[in-house]
Amino acid sequence: MLVATAIAIVRMQRLFAIAMLSGVFSLLSALLFVVLDAVDVAFTEAAVGAGISTVLVLGTLALTSRVAKHSTHSPAIPLLVVLVTGATLMYGTLDMPNFGSPDAPAQTHVSPDYLERSPHEIGVPNVVTAILASYRGYDTLGETAVVFTAGIGVLLLISGLHRRREDEDEEEESGES
Amino acid sequence: MRHHLILRVVTKLLVGTIILFAFYVQFHGDFSPGGGFQAGVIMAVAFILYGVVFSLRKAQKVFPPWLVHKLVALGVLIYAGTGIVSLFLGYEYLDYGAFSPHHPEHGQHYGILIVELGVGITVTGVMVAVYYAFAARPPRISDEEW
Numbered sequence: 001m002l003v004a005t006a007i008a009i010v011r012m013q014r015l016f017a018i019a020m021l022s023g024v025f026s027l028l029s030a031l032l033f034v035v036l037d038a039v040d041v042a043f044t045e046a047a048v049g050a051g052i053s054t055v056l057v058l059g060t061l062a063l064t065s066r067v068a069k070h071s072t073h074s075p076a077i078p079l080l081v082v083l084v085t086g087a088t089l090m091y092g093t094l095d096m097p098n099f100g101s102p103d104a105p106a107q108t109h110v111s112p113d114y115l116e117r118s119p120h121e122i123g124v125p126n127v128v129t130a131i132l133a134s135y136r137g138y139d140t141l142g143e144t145a146v147v148f149t150a151g152i153g154v155l156l157l158i159s160g161l162h163r164r165r166e167d168e169d170e171e172e173e174s175g176e177s
Numbered sequence: 178m179r180h181h182l183i184l185r186v187v188t189k190l191l192v193g194t195i196i197l198f199a200f201y202v203q204f205h206g207d208f209s210p211g212g213g214f215q216a217g218v219i220m221a222v223a224f225i226l227y228g229v230v231f232s233l234r235k236a237q238k239v240f241p242p243w244l245v246h247k248l249v250a251l252g253v254l255i256y257a258g259t260g261i262v263s264l265f266l267g268y269e270y271l272d273y274g275a276f277s278p279h280h281p282e283h284g285q286h287y288g289i290l291i292v293e294l295g296v297g298i299t300v301t302g303v304m305v306a307v308y309y310a311f312a313a314r315p316p317r318i319s320d321e322e323w
Contacts, residue, residue, distance in 0.1 A: 141271070145253060
């Protein structure tokens with residue numbers, strides 16, 4: 001279903017339908033995360049990917065145009081790049097341990113340590129939260145700062161310009177009167 | 178969307194539920210999946226849904242932009258301030274054991290709650306602020322120009 005949605009997105013010209021379909025794509029990948037037991041990630045994907053980003057894309061559509069422009073250059077080179085990258089990635093997965101295998105690096109490196117230590121050191125049942133907020137507190141502080149910076153950047157870029165234009169309009173109006 | 182009666186009624190029912198769920202994800206995050214990031218996003222979705230179905234003006238009356246902008250900074254301040262408080266209590270930066278010297282576990286618990294609250298506030302603020310920024314711009318480019 002993910003693949004079918006992706007193909008539909010590529011084939012379509014109407015941007016409105018594409019925006020809605022990318023929301024569907026996010027929702028499907030959220031389901032995939034639930035199947036993989038990554039419920040925290042699924043939460044975020046469902047809310048951000050399917051909810052907020054769809055609304056933002058629609059908002060952007062209202063500001064620009066509603067139909068995709070036909071590209072003029074040939075699709076051969078991008079197709080070649082995608083195929084080569086995809087083949088490399090697939091070749092890379094051949095060396096990966098099987099999903100859920102007990103001797104995968106992800107299970108043997110630091111995670112048993114965290115799983116063992118967090119119940120009596122942190123006392124919080126959700127180990128993800130314990131790692132995120134306590135063991136990796138600096139990282140999460142950095143992430144919060146990144147979100148903060150991104151928000152400030154968007155505000156400066158979009159609403160700052162808008163406000164200045166409004167001021168100019170007002171000045172013009174007052175000058176005219 | 179003045180004539181979409183069903184949408185408006187359903188939204189009125191849903192917004193309260195979504196906010197309640199956001200608080201659940203926020204403060205129950207150490208027992209069940211979720212945490213500050215998820216709760217912040219869900220909280221923002223409630224306001225964005227309200228803004229989409231009713232109008233931006235009404236949403237901004239409920240949650241004014243100046244408050245949103247303050248919240249964006251407040252969340253980071255809460256997070257960083259937690260670390261500074263633990264510094265003043267004689268512990269390392271962001272060592273939550275400082276909040277309850279006799280029971281480090283409880284201290285960790287309080288610390289995680291406060292820090293996640295900071296994360297949630299910032300994420301809510303940023304998401305709502307970005308939505309306001311996009312939605313507040315009048316569509317300046319007409320379709321014919323493209």
